[in-house]
Amino acid sequence: xxxxxxxxxxxxxxxxxxxxxxxxxxxxxxxxxxxxxxxxxxxxxxxxxxxxxxxxxxxxxxxxxxxxxxxxxxxxxxxxxxxxxxxxxxxxxxxxxxxxxxxxxxxxxxxxxxxxxxxxxxxxxxxxxxxxxxxxxxxxxxxxxxxxxxxxxxxxxxxxxxxxxxxxxxxxxxxxxxxxxxxxxxxxxxxxxxxxxxxxxxxxxxxxxxxxxxxxxxxxxxxxxxxxxxxxxxxxxxxxxxxxxxxxxxxxxxxxxxxxxxxxxxxxxxxxxxxxxxxxxxxxxxxxx
Amino acid sequence: xxxxxxxxxxxxxxxxxxxxxxxxxxxxxxxxxxxxxxxxxxxxxxxxxxxxxxxxxxxxxxxxxxxxxxxxxxxxxxxxxxxxxxxxxxxxxxxxxxxxxxxxxxxxxxxxxxxxxxxxxxxxxxxxxxxxxxxxxxxxxxxxxxxxxxxxxxxxxxxxxxxxxxxxxxxxxxxxxxxxxxxxxxxxxxxxxxxxxxxxxxxxxxxxxxxxxxxxxxxxxxxxxxxxxxxxxxxxxxxxxxxxxxxxxxxxxxxxxxxxxxxxxxxxxxxxxxxxxx
Numbered sequence: 001x002x003x004x005x006x007x008x009x010x011x012x013x014x015x016x017x018x019x020x021x022x023x024x025x026x027x028x029x030x031x032x033x034x035x036x037x038x039x040x041x042x043x044x045x046x047x048x049x050x051x052x053x054x055x056x057x058x059x060x061x062x063x064x065x066x067x068x069x070x071x072x073x074x075x076x077x078x079x080x081x082x083x084x085x086x087x088x089x090x091x092x093x094x095x096x097x098x099x100x101x102x103x104x105x106x107x108x109x110x111x112x113x114x115x116x117x118x119x120x121x122x123x124x125x126x127x128x129x130x131x132x133x134x135x136x137x138x139x140x141x142x143x144x145x146x147x148x149x150x151x152x153x154x155x156x157x158x159x160x161x162x163x164x165x166x167x168x169x170x171x172x173x174x175x176x177x178x179x180x181x182x183x184x185x186x187x188x189x190x191x192x193x194x195x196x197x198x199x200x201x202x203x204x205x206x207x208x209x210x211x212x213x214x215x216x217x218x219x220x221x222x223x224x225x226x227x228x229x230x231x232x233x234x235x236x237x238x239x240x241x242x243x244x245x246x247x248x249x250x251x252x253x254x255x256x257x258x259x260x261x262x263x264x265x266x267x268x269x270x271x272x273x274x275x276x277x278x279x280x281x282x283x284x285x286x287x288x289x
Numbered sequence: 290x291x292x293x294x295x296x297x298x299x300x301x302x303x304x305x306x307x308x309x310x311x312x313x314x315x316x317x318x319x320x321x322x323x324x325x326x327x328x329x330x331x332x333x334x335x336x337x338x339x340x341x342x343x344x345x346x347x348x349x350x351x352x353x354x355x356x357x358x359x360x361x362x363x364x365x366x367x368x369x370x371x372x373x374x375x376x377x378x379x380x381x382x383x384x385x386x387x388x389x390x391x392x393x394x395x396x397x398x399x400x401x402x403x404x405x406x407x408x409x410x411x412x413x414x415x416x417x418x419x420x421x422x423x424x425x426x427x428x429x430x431x432x433x434x435x436x437x438x439x440x441x442x443x444x445x446x447x448x449x450x451x452x453x454x455x456x457x458x459x460x461x462x463x464x465x466x467x468x469x470x471x472x473x474x475x476x477x478x479x480x481x482x483x484x485x486x487x488x489x490x491x492x493x494x495x496x497x498x499x500x501x502x503x504x505x506x507x508x509x510x511x512x513x514x515x516x517x518x519x520x521x522x523x524x525x526x527x528x529x530x531x532x533x534x535x536x537x538x539x540x541x542x543x544x545x546x547x548x549x550x551x552x553x554x555x556x557x558x559x560x561x562x563x564x565x566x567x
Contacts, residue, residue, distance in 0.1 A: 123518040182298060227499075
Protein backbone atom coordinates (compact mmCIF):
# COMPACT_ATOMS: atom_id res chain seq x y z
CA UNK A 1 0.00 0.00 0.00
CA UNK A 2 2.74 2.43 0.96
CA UNK A 3 4.25 2.28 -2.50
CA UNK A 4 0.90 3.07 -4.05
CA UNK A 5 0.10 6.09 -1.91
CA UNK A 6 2.09 8.73 -3.83
CA UNK A 7 -0.04 8.03 -6.87
CA UNK A 8 -3.03 9.36 -4.96
CA UNK A 9 -1.33 12.75 -4.68
CA UNK A 10 -0.93 13.45 -8.36
CA UNK A 11 2.44 13.88 -9.95
CA UNK A 12 2.36 10.19 -10.80
CA UNK A 13 0.02 10.72 -13.71
CA UNK A 14 2.94 9.97 -15.98
CA UNK A 15 2.72 6.45 -14.61
CA UNK A 16 -0.84 5.60 -15.59
CA UNK A 17 -0.43 1.93 -14.74
CA UNK A 18 0.02 2.63 -11.05
CA UNK A 19 -2.76 5.19 -11.13
CA UNK A 20 -5.38 2.72 -12.40
CA UNK A 21 -4.12 0.24 -9.85
CA UNK A 22 -5.00 2.64 -7.03
CA UNK A 23 -8.35 3.31 -8.69
CA UNK A 24 -9.03 -0.40 -8.79
CA UNK A 25 -8.30 -0.78 -5.08
CA UNK A 26 -10.44 2.22 -4.15
CA UNK A 27 -13.23 0.87 -6.33
CA UNK A 28 -12.99 -2.56 -4.75
CA UNK A 29 -12.98 -1.15 -1.21
CA UNK A 30 -16.06 1.02 -1.93
CA UNK A 31 -18.04 -1.83 -3.47
CA UNK A 32 -17.04 -4.29 -0.72
CA UNK A 33 -17.91 -1.83 2.07
CA UNK A 34 -21.28 -1.05 0.53
CA UNK A 35 -22.19 -4.68 0.01
CA UNK A 36 -21.03 -5.72 3.50
CA UNK A 37 -23.04 -2.93 5.13
CA UNK A 38 -26.19 -3.79 3.17
CA UNK A 39 -25.72 -7.54 3.67
CA UNK A 40 -25.49 -7.25 7.46
CA UNK A 41 -28.18 -4.63 7.95
CA UNK A 42 -30.67 -5.37 5.18
CA UNK A 43 -30.19 -8.73 3.47
CA UNK A 44 -29.56 -10.79 6.63
CA UNK A 45 -32.78 -9.60 8.31
CA UNK A 46 -34.77 -10.16 5.10
CA UNK A 47 -33.42 -13.70 4.76
CA UNK A 48 -34.08 -14.33 8.46
CA UNK A 49 -37.78 -13.60 8.02
CA UNK A 50 -38.11 -16.54 5.63
CA UNK A 51 -35.65 -18.80 7.45
CA UNK A 52 -37.60 -18.40 10.69
CA UNK A 53 -40.98 -18.75 8.99
CA UNK A 54 -39.96 -22.03 7.37
CA UNK A 55 -37.84 -23.41 10.25
CA UNK A 56 -40.39 -26.17 10.88
CA UNK A 57 -41.06 -26.79 7.23
CA UNK A 58 -43.64 -25.58 4.74
CA UNK A 59 -46.50 -27.43 6.43
CA UNK A 60 -46.08 -25.59 9.74
CA UNK A 61 -45.72 -22.36 7.76
CA UNK A 62 -49.03 -22.84 5.99
CA UNK A 63 -50.74 -24.09 9.12
CA UNK A 64 -49.98 -20.84 10.95
CA UNK A 65 -52.40 -19.09 8.60
CA UNK A 66 -55.18 -21.45 9.70
CA UNK A 67 -55.16 -19.74 13.12
CA UNK A 68 -58.44 -17.76 13.20
CA UNK A 69 -56.74 -14.80 14.95
CA UNK A 70 -54.13 -14.60 12.20
CA UNK A 71 -56.85 -14.73 9.55
CA UNK A 72 -58.74 -11.99 11.41
CA UNK A 73 -55.58 -9.83 11.54
CA UNK A 74 -55.09 -10.21 7.78
CA UNK A 75 -58.73 -9.30 7.16
CA UNK A 76 -58.49 -6.24 9.42
CA UNK A 77 -55.35 -4.99 7.69
CA UNK A 78 -56.95 -5.39 4.26
CA UNK A 79 -60.14 -3.63 5.42
CA UNK A 80 -58.21 -0.74 6.93
CA UNK A 81 -56.12 -0.23 3.80
CA UNK A 82 -59.24 -0.54 1.62
CA UNK A 83 -60.73 2.46 3.47
CA UNK A 84 -57.67 4.61 4.19
CA UNK A 85 -55.93 4.38 0.81
CA UNK A 86 -58.89 5.42 -1.44
CA UNK A 87 -59.81 8.30 0.89
CA UNK A 88 -56.24 9.59 0.92
CA UNK A 89 -56.06 9.15 -2.86
CA UNK A 90 -59.12 11.37 -3.36
CA UNK A 91 -57.60 13.85 -0.92
CA UNK A 92 -54.27 13.76 -2.77
CA UNK A 93 -55.95 14.45 -6.11
CA UNK A 94 -57.98 17.32 -4.66
CA UNK A 95 -54.98 18.85 -2.90
CA UNK A 96 -52.80 18.57 -6.02
CA UNK A 97 -55.50 20.14 -8.21
CA UNK A 98 -56.00 23.07 -5.81
CA UNK A 99 -52.28 23.64 -5.29
CA UNK A 100 -50.91 23.01 -8.78
CA UNK A 101 -53.66 24.61 -10.87
CA UNK A 102 -54.22 27.82 -8.91
CA UNK A 103 -52.21 30.64 -7.39
CA UNK A 104 -53.36 31.63 -3.93
CA UNK A 105 -51.97 33.07 -0.73
CA UNK A 106 -50.63 30.72 1.91
CA UNK A 107 -49.93 27.96 -0.57
CA UNK A 108 -46.53 27.05 0.86
CA UNK A 109 -48.03 26.89 4.37
CA UNK A 110 -50.65 24.47 3.05
CA UNK A 111 -47.96 22.25 1.47
CA UNK A 112 -46.00 22.21 4.73
CA UNK A 113 -49.11 21.29 6.72
CA UNK A 114 -49.91 18.42 4.35
CA UNK A 115 -46.41 17.00 4.93
CA UNK A 116 -46.76 17.40 8.70
CA UNK A 117 -47.69 13.77 9.55
CA UNK A 118 -44.36 12.61 8.07
CA UNK A 119 -42.47 14.66 10.64
CA UNK A 120 -44.42 13.36 13.63
CA UNK A 121 -43.63 10.24 15.64
CA UNK A 122 -46.11 7.42 14.92
CA UNK A 123 -46.78 7.20 18.64
CA UNK A 124 -47.95 10.82 18.70
CA UNK A 125 -50.03 10.18 15.57
CA UNK A 126 -51.94 7.53 17.47
CA UNK A 127 -52.01 9.37 20.77
CA UNK A 128 -53.85 12.41 19.38
CA UNK A 129 -56.88 10.20 18.67
CA UNK A 130 -56.76 8.75 22.18
CA UNK A 131 -56.78 12.30 23.55
CA UNK A 132 -59.81 13.13 21.39
CA UNK A 133 -61.87 9.97 21.59
CA UNK A 134 -60.44 7.94 24.51
CA UNK A 135 -62.43 7.39 27.69
CA UNK A 136 -60.82 10.44 29.35
CA UNK A 137 -60.53 12.34 26.09
CA UNK A 138 -62.48 15.36 24.80
CA UNK A 139 -65.36 13.38 23.33
CA UNK A 140 -64.88 10.34 25.59
CA UNK A 141 -67.92 10.87 27.85
CA UNK A 142 -70.20 11.77 24.93
CA UNK A 143 -69.14 8.66 23.00
CA UNK A 144 -69.70 6.46 26.04
CA UNK A 145 -73.18 7.89 26.60
CA UNK A 146 -74.08 7.17 22.99
CA UNK A 147 -72.54 3.70 23.17
CA UNK A 148 -69.99 4.44 20.47
CA UNK A 149 -66.35 3.47 20.51
CA UNK A 150 -63.64 4.89 18.29
CA UNK A 151 -60.47 4.18 20.24
CA UNK A 152 -59.76 0.46 20.81
CA UNK A 153 -62.05 -0.23 17.85
CA UNK A 154 -62.04 -0.20 14.06
CA UNK A 155 -62.70 3.56 13.54
CA UNK A 156 -59.66 4.48 15.64
CA UNK A 157 -57.43 2.13 13.67
CA UNK A 158 -58.68 3.67 10.43
CA UNK A 159 -58.23 7.24 11.69
CA UNK A 160 -54.66 6.56 12.86
CA UNK A 161 -53.84 4.86 9.55
CA UNK A 162 -55.32 7.77 7.62
CA UNK A 163 -53.24 10.20 9.67
CA UNK A 164 -49.90 8.51 9.00
CA UNK A 165 -50.60 7.85 5.29
CA UNK A 166 -52.20 11.27 4.75
CA UNK A 167 -49.38 12.94 2.73
CA UNK A 168 -48.27 10.05 0.48
CA UNK A 169 -50.43 10.60 -2.63
CA UNK A 170 -50.54 14.39 -2.30
CA UNK A 171 -46.78 14.88 -2.02
CA UNK A 172 -46.25 12.72 -5.12
CA UNK A 173 -48.86 14.53 -7.24
CA UNK A 174 -48.29 18.16 -6.22
CA UNK A 175 -44.77 18.55 -7.71
CA UNK A 176 -45.73 16.39 -10.71
CA UNK A 177 -48.78 18.50 -11.60
CA UNK A 178 -46.87 21.72 -10.97
CA UNK A 179 -44.17 20.56 -13.36
CA UNK A 180 -46.62 19.50 -16.09
CA UNK A 181 -48.31 22.91 -16.15
CA UNK A 182 -51.86 23.98 -17.04
CA UNK A 183 -51.71 24.57 -20.80
CA UNK A 184 -53.56 21.43 -21.86
CA UNK A 185 -56.25 21.82 -19.20
CA UNK A 186 -56.79 25.45 -20.20
CA UNK A 187 -57.07 24.40 -23.85
CA UNK A 188 -59.66 21.74 -22.95
CA UNK A 189 -61.76 24.24 -20.98
CA UNK A 190 -61.53 26.82 -23.75
CA UNK A 191 -62.77 24.20 -26.22
CA UNK A 192 -65.84 23.64 -24.06
CA UNK A 193 -65.00 20.63 -21.87
CA UNK A 194 -66.31 20.80 -18.33
CA UNK A 195 -64.13 20.39 -15.25
CA UNK A 196 -64.70 16.66 -14.70
CA UNK A 197 -64.14 15.84 -18.36
CA UNK A 198 -60.91 17.85 -18.31
CA UNK A 199 -59.77 16.01 -15.22
CA UNK A 200 -60.57 12.50 -16.48
CA UNK A 201 -59.54 12.96 -20.12
CA UNK A 202 -56.60 15.38 -19.86
CA UNK A 203 -55.11 15.45 -16.35
CA UNK A 204 -55.53 11.86 -15.20
CA UNK A 205 -53.72 10.27 -18.19
CA UNK A 206 -50.81 12.69 -17.67
CA UNK A 207 -50.36 11.94 -13.98
CA UNK A 208 -51.23 8.24 -13.99
CA UNK A 209 -47.76 6.95 -13.11
CA UNK A 210 -47.31 9.45 -10.33
CA UNK A 211 -50.73 8.48 -9.01
CA UNK A 212 -49.93 4.75 -9.01
CA UNK A 213 -46.57 5.50 -7.39
CA UNK A 214 -48.18 7.48 -4.57
CA UNK A 215 -50.97 4.94 -4.06
CA UNK A 216 -48.53 2.02 -3.85
CA UNK A 217 -46.37 3.77 -1.23
CA UNK A 218 -49.49 4.88 0.66
CA UNK A 219 -50.77 1.29 0.69
CA UNK A 220 -47.43 -0.10 1.92
CA UNK A 221 -47.45 2.28 4.87
CA UNK A 222 -51.15 1.69 5.57
CA UNK A 223 -50.70 -2.08 5.77
CA UNK A 224 -47.43 -1.90 7.71
CA UNK A 225 -48.08 0.87 10.23
CA UNK A 226 -47.26 -0.21 13.75
CA UNK A 227 -46.75 2.63 16.25
CA UNK A 228 -49.83 4.76 15.58
CA UNK A 229 -52.16 1.79 15.27
CA UNK A 230 -50.64 0.12 18.34
CA UNK A 231 -51.61 3.11 20.50
CA UNK A 232 -55.28 3.17 19.41
CA UNK A 233 -55.91 -0.53 18.90
CA UNK A 234 -56.21 -1.92 22.42
CA UNK A 235 -54.70 -5.18 21.13
CA UNK A 236 -57.86 -7.26 21.27
CA UNK A 237 -57.04 -10.59 19.66
CA UNK A 238 -59.15 -11.43 16.64
CA UNK A 239 -60.84 -8.02 16.79
CA UNK A 240 -58.49 -5.02 16.75
CA UNK A 241 -55.14 -6.62 15.87
CA UNK A 242 -53.75 -5.68 12.48
CA UNK A 243 -51.02 -7.83 10.92
CA UNK A 244 -48.09 -5.84 12.41
CA UNK A 245 -49.71 -5.90 15.87
CA UNK A 246 -50.43 -9.60 15.57
CA UNK A 247 -46.75 -10.17 14.75
CA UNK A 248 -45.84 -8.50 18.05
CA UNK A 249 -48.22 -10.71 20.06
CA UNK A 250 -47.08 -13.95 18.42
CA UNK A 251 -43.42 -12.94 18.81
CA UNK A 252 -43.84 -12.13 22.51
CA UNK A 253 -45.50 -15.54 22.98
CA UNK A 254 -42.40 -17.15 21.41
CA UNK A 255 -44.53 -18.41 18.51
CA UNK A 256 -41.74 -17.58 16.08
CA UNK A 257 -43.07 -19.60 13.14
CA UNK A 258 -46.41 -17.82 13.42
CA UNK A 259 -44.87 -14.35 13.89
CA UNK A 260 -42.44 -14.71 11.00
CA UNK A 261 -45.09 -16.32 8.77
CA UNK A 262 -47.20 -13.16 9.07
CA UNK A 263 -44.01 -11.10 8.70
CA UNK A 264 -43.17 -12.99 5.50
CA UNK A 265 -46.47 -11.85 3.94
CA UNK A 266 -45.66 -8.23 4.78
CA UNK A 267 -42.12 -8.70 3.45
CA UNK A 268 -43.53 -10.00 0.16
CA UNK A 269 -45.84 -6.98 0.06
CA UNK A 270 -42.83 -4.69 0.58
CA UNK A 271 -41.00 -6.51 -2.22
CA UNK A 272 -43.99 -6.13 -4.54
CA UNK A 273 -44.17 -2.43 -3.64
CA UNK A 274 -40.52 -1.98 -4.63
CA UNK A 275 -41.04 -3.91 -7.90
CA UNK A 276 -43.95 -1.65 -8.90
CA UNK A 277 -42.05 1.45 -7.78
CA UNK A 278 -38.95 0.48 -9.77
CA UNK A 279 -41.04 -0.46 -12.83
CA UNK A 280 -42.68 2.99 -12.77
CA UNK A 281 -39.29 4.68 -12.46
CA UNK A 282 -38.09 2.68 -15.49
CA UNK A 283 -40.94 4.15 -17.60
CA UNK A 284 -39.10 7.43 -17.34
CA UNK A 285 -41.00 8.70 -14.32
CA UNK A 286 -38.41 10.05 -11.93
CA UNK A 287 -38.61 11.48 -8.50
CA UNK A 288 -37.83 15.14 -8.64
CA UNK A 289 -37.42 15.73 -4.94
CA UNK B 290 -54.86 42.04 -3.38
CA UNK B 291 -57.27 39.16 -3.66
CA UNK B 292 -56.86 35.74 -2.06
CA UNK B 293 -56.16 34.06 -5.38
CA UNK B 294 -55.34 34.93 -8.97
CA UNK B 295 -58.09 34.51 -11.53
CA UNK B 296 -57.97 31.35 -13.65
CA UNK B 297 -60.23 29.85 -16.27
CA UNK B 298 -59.84 26.41 -14.72
CA UNK B 299 -62.78 25.25 -12.59
CA UNK B 300 -62.84 23.36 -9.32
CA UNK B 301 -60.90 25.65 -6.98
CA UNK B 302 -63.71 25.94 -4.44
CA UNK B 303 -64.36 22.21 -4.40
CA UNK B 304 -60.76 21.00 -4.23
CA UNK B 305 -59.45 23.73 -1.92
CA UNK B 306 -62.45 23.34 0.37
CA UNK B 307 -62.09 19.58 0.57
CA UNK B 308 -58.32 19.82 1.09
CA UNK B 309 -58.50 22.28 3.97
CA UNK B 310 -61.51 20.54 5.55
CA UNK B 311 -59.92 17.09 5.46
CA UNK B 312 -56.56 18.45 6.62
CA UNK B 313 -58.26 20.14 9.57
CA UNK B 314 -60.26 17.08 10.62
CA UNK B 315 -57.56 14.42 10.22
CA UNK B 316 -54.39 16.34 11.11
CA UNK B 317 -54.88 19.79 12.63
CA UNK B 318 -57.73 19.15 15.07
CA UNK B 319 -56.02 16.07 16.59
CA UNK B 320 -52.75 17.98 16.96
CA UNK B 321 -54.63 20.85 18.60
CA UNK B 322 -56.07 18.34 21.07
CA UNK B 323 -52.56 17.27 21.96
CA UNK B 324 -51.33 20.81 22.49
CA UNK B 325 -54.38 21.76 24.56
CA UNK B 326 -54.11 18.66 26.72
CA UNK B 327 -50.55 19.64 27.59
CA UNK B 328 -51.48 23.33 27.96
CA UNK B 329 -54.22 22.48 30.49
CA UNK B 330 -51.58 21.09 32.84
CA UNK B 331 -50.22 23.13 35.66
CA UNK B 332 -46.78 24.46 34.76
CA UNK B 333 -45.07 22.64 37.62
CA UNK B 334 -46.76 19.33 36.67
CA UNK B 335 -45.57 19.79 33.10
CA UNK B 336 -41.99 20.37 34.23
CA UNK B 337 -42.23 17.46 36.65
CA UNK B 338 -43.15 15.05 33.82
CA UNK B 339 -40.90 16.49 31.16
CA UNK B 340 -37.78 16.75 33.33
CA UNK B 341 -38.25 13.59 35.41
CA UNK B 342 -35.12 11.42 35.59
CA UNK B 343 -36.85 8.73 33.54
CA UNK B 344 -37.78 11.25 30.83
CA UNK B 345 -34.25 12.66 30.81
CA UNK B 346 -32.86 9.14 30.47
CA UNK B 347 -35.14 8.52 27.51
CA UNK B 348 -34.07 11.78 25.80
CA UNK B 349 -30.45 10.82 26.27
CA UNK B 350 -31.00 7.47 24.55
CA UNK B 351 -33.32 8.81 21.84
CA UNK B 352 -31.03 11.70 20.93
CA UNK B 353 -27.78 9.80 21.31
CA UNK B 354 -28.85 6.73 19.33
CA UNK B 355 -30.60 8.83 16.65
CA UNK B 356 -27.54 11.03 16.22
CA UNK B 357 -25.23 8.04 16.07
CA UNK B 358 -27.50 6.24 13.58
CA UNK B 359 -27.66 9.32 11.36
CA UNK B 360 -23.87 9.68 11.60
CA UNK B 361 -23.32 6.03 10.62
CA UNK B 362 -25.62 6.58 7.65
CA UNK B 363 -23.79 9.79 6.77
CA UNK B 364 -20.60 7.78 6.24
CA UNK B 365 -22.02 4.57 4.78
CA UNK B 366 -24.76 6.38 2.85
CA UNK B 367 -22.14 8.44 1.06
CA UNK B 368 -20.08 5.33 0.31
CA UNK B 369 -23.13 3.44 -0.98
CA UNK B 370 -24.35 6.37 -3.07
CA UNK B 371 -20.87 6.78 -4.57
CA UNK B 372 -20.66 3.06 -5.33
CA UNK B 373 -24.08 3.04 -7.00
CA UNK B 374 -23.45 6.17 -9.05
CA UNK B 375 -19.84 5.68 -10.10
CA UNK B 376 -19.17 1.95 -10.35
CA UNK B 377 -20.60 -0.75 -12.54
CA UNK B 378 -20.89 -4.16 -10.87
CA UNK B 379 -23.21 -7.17 -10.98
CA UNK B 380 -26.65 -6.68 -9.40
CA UNK B 381 -26.10 -2.92 -9.15
CA UNK B 382 -29.67 -2.13 -10.26
CA UNK B 383 -31.13 -4.71 -7.88
CA UNK B 384 -29.21 -3.22 -4.97
CA UNK B 385 -30.22 0.29 -6.01
CA UNK B 386 -33.89 -0.78 -5.84
CA UNK B 387 -33.35 -2.56 -2.50
CA UNK B 388 -32.12 0.65 -0.84
CA UNK B 389 -35.75 1.72 -0.38
CA UNK B 390 -36.62 -1.54 1.40
CA UNK B 391 -36.51 -0.03 4.92
CA UNK B 392 -39.22 2.45 3.84
CA UNK B 393 -41.42 -0.27 2.35
CA UNK B 394 -40.89 -2.88 5.06
CA UNK B 395 -43.19 -2.57 8.10
CA UNK B 396 -41.18 -1.49 11.13
CA UNK B 397 -42.38 -4.45 13.20
CA UNK B 398 -40.90 -6.82 10.62
CA UNK B 399 -37.58 -4.94 10.65
CA UNK B 400 -37.64 -5.07 14.43
CA UNK B 401 -38.15 -8.81 14.93
CA UNK B 402 -35.85 -9.74 12.02
CA UNK B 403 -33.00 -7.51 13.22
CA UNK B 404 -33.37 -8.78 16.79
CA UNK B 405 -33.16 -12.38 15.54
CA UNK B 406 -30.05 -11.71 13.45
CA UNK B 407 -28.23 -9.87 16.26
CA UNK B 408 -29.37 -11.96 19.23
CA UNK B 409 -26.58 -13.88 20.98
CA UNK B 410 -27.40 -16.98 18.93
CA UNK B 411 -28.31 -15.12 15.72
CA UNK B 412 -26.52 -15.25 12.39
CA UNK B 413 -24.34 -12.23 13.18
CA UNK B 414 -24.79 -11.97 16.94
CA UNK B 415 -23.07 -15.33 17.54
CA UNK B 416 -19.83 -13.98 16.06
CA UNK B 417 -19.94 -10.87 18.23
CA UNK B 418 -20.78 -12.69 21.46
CA UNK B 419 -17.23 -14.14 22.00
CA UNK B 420 -15.86 -10.57 21.75
CA UNK B 421 -18.19 -9.44 24.52
CA UNK B 422 -20.22 -7.33 22.12
CA UNK B 423 -23.92 -7.52 22.86
CA UNK B 424 -26.24 -5.76 20.46
CA UNK B 425 -29.74 -7.06 21.09
CA UNK B 426 -31.37 -5.57 24.22
CA UNK B 427 -28.71 -2.84 24.60
CA UNK B 428 -28.37 0.75 23.35
CA UNK B 429 -26.30 -0.66 20.48
CA UNK B 430 -29.39 -2.53 19.29
CA UNK B 431 -31.42 0.68 19.42
CA UNK B 432 -28.77 2.40 17.30
CA UNK B 433 -28.68 -0.47 14.84
CA UNK B 434 -32.47 -0.51 14.39
CA UNK B 435 -32.49 3.26 13.82
CA UNK B 436 -29.60 2.91 11.36
CA UNK B 437 -31.58 0.37 9.30
CA UNK B 438 -34.82 2.36 9.39
CA UNK B 439 -33.17 5.63 8.28
CA UNK B 440 -30.69 4.11 5.82
CA UNK B 441 -32.35 5.31 2.59
CA UNK B 442 -32.37 9.02 3.53
CA UNK B 443 -28.69 9.81 3.00
CA UNK B 444 -28.28 7.51 -0.03
CA UNK B 445 -31.34 8.97 -1.79
CA UNK B 446 -30.37 12.55 -0.93
CA UNK B 447 -26.79 12.20 -2.13
CA UNK B 448 -27.33 10.15 -5.32
CA UNK B 449 -28.76 12.99 -7.48
CA UNK B 450 -26.12 15.41 -6.17
CA UNK B 451 -23.32 12.98 -7.09
CA UNK B 452 -24.76 12.65 -10.58
CA UNK B 453 -24.50 16.41 -10.91
CA UNK B 454 -20.81 16.61 -10.02
CA UNK B 455 -19.24 17.74 -13.23
CA UNK B 456 -16.88 15.02 -14.25
CA UNK B 457 -15.08 17.25 -16.72
CA UNK B 458 -14.26 19.48 -13.76
CA UNK B 459 -12.77 16.49 -11.95
CA UNK B 460 -10.83 15.46 -15.06
CA UNK B 461 -9.56 18.99 -15.54
CA UNK B 462 -8.39 19.15 -11.93
CA UNK B 463 -6.61 15.83 -12.27
CA UNK B 464 -4.97 16.91 -15.52
CA UNK B 465 -3.71 19.99 -13.69
CA UNK B 466 -2.07 17.74 -11.14
CA UNK B 467 -4.69 17.56 -8.39
CA UNK B 468 -4.75 14.28 -6.49
CA UNK B 469 -7.86 12.22 -5.84
CA UNK B 470 -8.09 13.44 -2.24
CA UNK B 471 -7.79 17.07 -3.35
CA UNK B 472 -10.51 16.51 -5.98
CA UNK B 473 -12.74 14.82 -3.42
CA UNK B 474 -12.29 17.64 -0.93
CA UNK B 475 -12.50 20.64 -3.25
CA UNK B 476 -14.87 19.51 -6.01
CA UNK B 477 -16.99 16.56 -4.91
CA UNK B 478 -17.57 17.40 -1.25
CA UNK B 479 -18.80 20.99 -1.79
CA UNK B 480 -21.31 19.75 -4.38
CA UNK B 481 -22.78 17.01 -2.21
CA UNK B 482 -22.46 18.68 1.20
CA UNK B 483 -25.94 20.31 1.29
CA UNK B 484 -27.70 17.09 0.30
CA UNK B 485 -25.48 15.08 2.61
CA UNK B 486 -26.51 17.24 5.56
CA UNK B 487 -30.16 17.21 4.46
CA UNK B 488 -30.08 13.42 4.38
CA UNK B 489 -28.45 13.37 7.81
CA UNK B 490 -31.09 15.65 9.30
CA UNK B 491 -33.99 13.74 7.71
CA UNK B 492 -32.56 10.50 9.11
CA UNK B 493 -32.11 12.08 12.55
CA UNK B 494 -35.68 13.42 12.56
CA UNK B 495 -37.16 10.08 11.54
CA UNK B 496 -35.03 8.19 14.07
CA UNK B 497 -36.20 10.40 16.97
CA UNK B 498 -39.82 9.36 16.48
CA UNK B 499 -39.29 5.72 15.50
CA UNK B 500 -41.09 3.18 17.66
CA UNK B 501 -41.96 -0.12 15.98
CA UNK B 502 -38.53 -1.43 15.11
CA UNK B 503 -36.88 -0.26 18.33
CA UNK B 504 -39.12 -1.80 20.97
CA UNK B 505 -38.27 -5.34 19.88
CA UNK B 506 -34.50 -4.93 20.05
CA UNK B 507 -34.23 -2.44 22.90
CA UNK B 508 -34.98 -4.45 26.04
CA UNK B 509 -36.97 -1.42 27.22
CA UNK B 510 -35.39 -0.97 30.66
CA UNK B 511 -36.22 2.40 32.26
CA UNK B 512 -33.25 4.83 32.25
CA UNK B 513 -31.21 2.42 30.10
CA UNK B 514 -32.91 1.23 26.94
CA UNK B 515 -36.21 3.09 26.99
CA UNK B 516 -36.76 5.56 24.12
CA UNK B 517 -39.03 8.61 24.51
CA UNK B 518 -41.85 7.30 22.25
CA UNK B 519 -42.02 4.16 24.42
CA UNK B 520 -42.23 6.30 27.56
CA UNK B 521 -45.22 8.07 25.97
CA UNK B 522 -46.89 4.71 25.33
CA UNK B 523 -46.27 3.68 28.95
CA UNK B 524 -47.95 6.89 30.19
CA UNK B 525 -50.92 6.19 27.90
CA UNK B 526 -51.22 2.61 29.13
CA UNK B 527 -51.40 3.96 32.70
CA UNK B 528 -54.17 6.33 31.49
CA UNK B 529 -51.92 9.29 32.34
CA UNK B 530 -53.03 11.23 29.25
CA UNK B 531 -51.59 14.53 30.45
CA UNK B 532 -48.16 13.08 31.08
CA UNK B 533 -48.21 11.48 27.64
CA UNK B 534 -49.35 14.75 26.06
CA UNK B 535 -46.59 16.69 27.84
CA UNK B 536 -43.89 14.39 26.45
CA UNK B 537 -45.65 14.42 23.08
CA UNK B 538 -45.48 18.21 22.95
CA UNK B 539 -41.77 18.13 23.75
CA UNK B 540 -41.21 15.72 20.85
CA UNK B 541 -43.46 17.76 18.58
CA UNK B 542 -41.49 20.95 19.27
CA UNK B 543 -38.23 19.12 18.60
CA UNK B 544 -39.58 17.74 15.29
CA UNK B 545 -40.56 21.25 14.21
CA UNK B 546 -37.10 22.60 15.03
CA UNK B 547 -35.50 19.79 13.02
CA UNK B 548 -37.99 20.35 10.16
CA UNK B 549 -37.04 24.03 10.14
CA UNK B 550 -33.36 23.06 9.98
CA UNK B 551 -34.10 20.81 6.99
CA UNK B 552 -35.81 23.69 5.16
CA UNK B 553 -32.81 25.94 5.82
CA UNK B 554 -30.43 23.24 4.56
CA UNK B 555 -32.46 22.74 1.39
CA UNK B 556 -32.56 26.47 0.71
CA UNK B 557 -28.78 26.57 1.19
CA UNK B 558 -28.43 23.64 -1.22
CA UNK B 559 -30.46 25.43 -3.90
CA UNK B 560 -28.31 28.54 -3.53
CA UNK B 561 -25.17 26.41 -3.89
CA UNK B 562 -26.63 24.88 -7.06
CA UNK B 563 -27.38 28.28 -8.55
CA UNK B 564 -23.85 29.45 -7.72
CA UNK B 565 -22.36 26.34 -9.33
CA UNK B 566 -24.38 26.95 -12.49
CA UNK B 567 -22.80 30.40 -13.01
